[in-house]
Amino acid sequence: MNTSFLFQALVFMGAAILLVPIAKKIGLSSVLGYLVAGVLIGPFILGFVGKNGQDIMHAAEFGVVMMLFLIGLELNPHKFWEMRKAIVGLGSIQLIGTTLLLFILFLLLQWDWRMALAVSLAFSMSSTAIVLQTLKEKNLSQSVSGEASFAVLLFQDIAVIPILAILPLLETQPNIATNNQSSLFADQPAWIQAISVLGAVAFILFIGKFLVVPLLRFVSKTHMRELFVASALFLVVGVATLMQAVGLSPALGTFIAGVVLANTEFRHQLESDIEPFKGLLLGLFFMSVGATIDFTQISQDPLMIASLVGLVLSIKFVVLMIVGRVFKMSSDQKFIFSFGLSQVGEFAFVLLSFSNQIQLIDETWTAKLMAVVAITMASTPLFILINEKVIEPYWGVKTIDDKPPHDTIDTHYKVIIAGFGHFGSTIGRFLRANNIQATILDNDSDRVNLLRKMGFEVYYGDATRLDLLEAAKASEATLLIAAIDPPEANQELIEVARKHFPHLTIMARSRNRFDAYEMMDMGVKHIYRETLYTAVHLGIDALVQLGFRKYTATRQGQKFIQFDESALEKLAKSRHDMKDYVLSVKEQIQWQEQILQNDLKLALGQTDISWDSEYLRQTFTQNQSES
Amino acid sequence: MRANDNVLILFAHPLLEKSKINKFFVRKYQQRSTLKFHDLYEEYPEFNINIPYEKALLEESSLIIWHHPLYWYSSPPLLKQWIDMVLEVGWAYGPNGNALKGKHILQVITTGGSEQAYQVDGNNRFTIREFLRPFEQTAYLCNMNYLPPFVIHGTHRISQANLDQNIEQFFTFLDNWQESIDSLLASSHNYLHEYLQHKNNR
Known part of the structure; x- marks a missing residue:
């Protein structure tokens, strides 16, 4: 088999390009697409990728590292502090409960207690990569289950530090030289390793604050984007290397680095620069997981592996259900939460190979356990699918409420509101205050339950799904108000609606002008930028605070909105050569510049001349002097 | 239709949905393609009048109608706003x-x-003509011919037959206003409806 680098790259990318869109098309998550692609090109089916799948996976683990860096960036210390209860509460119950039950199970299987402990710790981890990706795709990140999942994952990520510190203490024969150990302190006694771990974390905190920010500032002054990308990568790779040197999880190091940088001005630039690398590497990671599922191990001991998979999944699931119950989640949210986190995560690979290095687990067991991990990972997208198609429709919040909505108001002006967060709910309340009963589409089951109790007609689910729109009788509606929060989802909805229900008048919420441009290109006529009206309103009040008369300030505001809306249309046309192109931060600034230039043409300084006695006086005296 | 036939209706009613008579008027106006019906409260709910657009409309019209209910002996505020904003010095009056x-x-x-x-x-002590003096003078200052106003009285009590007849006469006039404009200007009637009644009775 030809295993040159280029050929490998070709195989991986080809498989991804082919299978991921298919997975998306039939409504599966992209993670499953990548996993299947991996299995397909792996040694047991097509055999394009041989035994080096393991190596590729190690390389691709870097995607996880980058993902944690990005999560860290999103999570500034303040938010972190706000979530502390959820993180510690949910996280500790999940981790301790799962570890304990698994430990008992493994002891019953007559394993050595050290190995049992190491494996149960490893298996208590869930997959940050899979869960976050899935939540994002299903637009559930903001729901109760989404936030709880995030808290648990974060706790696990943090728990990796002490676990990695504890594992060496279990070592049976402490002084056996380990073969491929990369840690600087590996030969040192356990307590030195533990100290080195803490030292490294402190070191990152220090460096991030006093060295990295000045460095980034220095680089950004050169105005060369590629240099900034290079320094972003350098930063992530550097932290990862440092962590590896002290025998720590690189993911955790970069996570801390991300948190440190979250409050700096470089946050968005770093995010947009690292994002594509992360996406690619994560995809590669999932594919290599698929490719490393060792089917020979499975075929040698299929019963053992199958029962391990089953037992591990059920124990994790049960613990998560209990956690959900303790924290009073509704049944829908509990199911999403428990299925979502039921797999064993990528950290298990790290922990297992580490345990293998320090002789806690032997080679064959490591291979078998790795197979178990990979299979549980592959199972998650399937479980989520089963939850969506089978469990939710029967036990959870129904897509459609069985009971007829309270008093159906005249249906000939039927309005559909998609997305009922802060934005959509304000619209809904306003319409209701005017006796217009809108049909609501929302994918937060808690909110859906509440709204139904309040007598709203609510359809539960992802509004971008055609079948949900059909269920909500979009074909009979006159108005569709697209008010979903993430602009991508909102645009997806508009696309589906325009294609299948062309008669609908679409009124769309848009996040900002770039989002508005996209919608204009899609042919949406009524676009409402959430950033325009409130901002101008504030501006008007600011003028008033500065001593302007209220009516004058208000008229200036009216004129400004008018001007900005006509300017938006003009700029939208001149933007067409950049269509289908994601604007970078720098390009957005260039646009801003163009807009500001345009503002110079706006003669807002001119007041309404009819009320201006000075102007009247001038007109008349000027005329007198002429005649 | 000649260019100078154009009729522009500047309609100002803040609560049209509750006024049967005016709704009827609006329907009649809208049925006639020869009229430019301009619903000010519908167009400018925030009183933010587009001055250049209004000027352009005026320039291409030869008969302009201010149609409004009488509120506190005057027009609703948006029509006053329209007069304030659109009839600019140096364009509608004053030098040039x-x-x-x-x-x-x-x-x-x-x-x-x-x-x-x-x-x-x-009870009201003055005639409608007297109350409408500011409008009449506005027209005068702008060098326009202020025609005798068309008034529908007692809108809550008026009989349907009476109303139908009044409106019928008004729209017959409107459809061929150029033909009777000279005789209307020459007549001494204070109100258009009086003139129409008189003409009808002859």
């Missing part, structure tokens, strides 16, 4: 303010009060 010169202006008014109430010895 000739844009409206020679155009005709007609006020169409609905009011709850009876004709008797608008008399020296009535």
Whole structure:
């Protein structure tokens, strides 16, 4: 088999390009697409990728590292502090409960207690990569289950530090030289390793604050984007290397680095620069997981592996259900939460190979356990699918409420509101205050339950799904108000609606002008930028605070909105050569510049001349002097 | 249709949905493609009048109608805002303010009060013509011909037959207004409806 680098790259990318869109098309998550692609090109089916799948996976683990860096960036210390209860509460119950039950199970299987402990710790981890990706795709990140999942994952990520510190203490024969150990302190006694771990974390905190920010500032002054990308990568790779040197999880190091940088001005630039690398590497990671599922191990001991998979999944699931119950989640949210986190995560690979290095687990067991991990990972997208198609429709919040909505108001002006967060709910309340009963589409089951109790007609689910729109009788509606929060989802909805229900008048919420441009290109006529009206309103009040008369300030505001809306249309046309192109931060600034230039043409300084006695006086005296 | 036939209706009613008579008027206006019906409260809910657009509309019209209910002896505020904002110095009046010169202006008014109430010895003590002096003078300052206003009195009590007849006469006039404009200007009638009644009776 030809295993040159280029050929490998070709195989991986080809498989991804082919299978991921298919997975998306039939409504599966992209993670499953990548996993299947991996299995397909792996040694047991097509055999394009041989035994080096393991190596590729190690390389691709870097995607996880980058993902944690990005999560860290999103999570500034303040938010972190706000979530502390959820993180510690949910996280500790999940981790301790799962570890304990698994430990008992493994002891019953007559394993050595050290190995049992190491494996149960490893298996208590869930997959940050899979869960976050899935939540994002299903637009559930903001729901109760989404936030709880995030808290648990974060706790696990943090728990990796002490676990990695504890594992060496279990070592049976402490002084056996380990073969491929990369840690600087590996030969040192356990307590030195533990100290080195803490030292490294402190070191990152220090460096991030006093060295990295000045460095980034220095680089950004050169105005060369590629240099900034290079320094972003350098930063992530550097932290990862440092962590590896002290025998720590690189993911955790970069996570801390991300948190440190979250409050700096470089946050968005770093995010947009690292994002594509992360996406690619994560995809590669999932594919290599698929490719490393060792089917020979499975075929040698299929019963053992199958029962391990089953037992591990059920124990994790049960613990998560209990956690959900303790924290009073509704049944829908509990199911999403428990299925979502039921797999064993990528950290298990790290922990297992580490345990293998320090002789806690032997080679064959490591291979078998790795197979178990990979299979549980592959199972998650399937479980989520089963939850969506089978469990939710029967036990959870129904897509459609069985009971007829309270008093159906005249249906000939039927309005559909998609997305009922802060934005959509304000619209809904306003319409209701005017006796217009809108049909609501929302994918937060808690909110859906509440709204139904309040007598709203609510359809539960992802509004971008055609079948949900059909269920909500979009074909009979006159108005569709697209008010979903993430602009991508909102645009997806508009696309589906325009294609299948062309008669609908679409009124769309848009996040900002770039989002508005996209919608204009899609042919949406009524676009409402959430950033325009409130901002101008504030501006008007600011003028008033500065001593302007209220009516004058208000008229200036009216004129400004008018001007900005006509300017938006003009700029939208001149933007067409950049269509289908994601604007970078720098390009957005260039646009801003163009807009500001345009503002110079706006003669807002001119007041309404009819009320201006000075102007009247001038007109008349000027005329007198002429005649 | 000749260019100088154009009729522009500047309609100002803040609560049209509750006014049967005015809704009826609006329907009639909208049925006629020869008229430019311009619903000010619908167009400018925030009183933010587009001055250049309004000027352009005026320039291409030769008969302009201010149609509004009588509120506190005057027009609803948006029409006053329109007069304030659109009739600019140096355009509508004052030095070089000739844009409206020679155009005709007609006020169409609905009011709850009876004709008797608008008399020296009535409750309102003044006639409608007297209350409308500011509008008349505005037209004068802009060099426009202020036509005798068309008034529908007692909107709450008027009989349907009476109303139908009044409106019928008004729209017959409107459809061929150029033909009777000279005789209307020459006549001494204070109100258009009086003139139409008189003409009809002859």
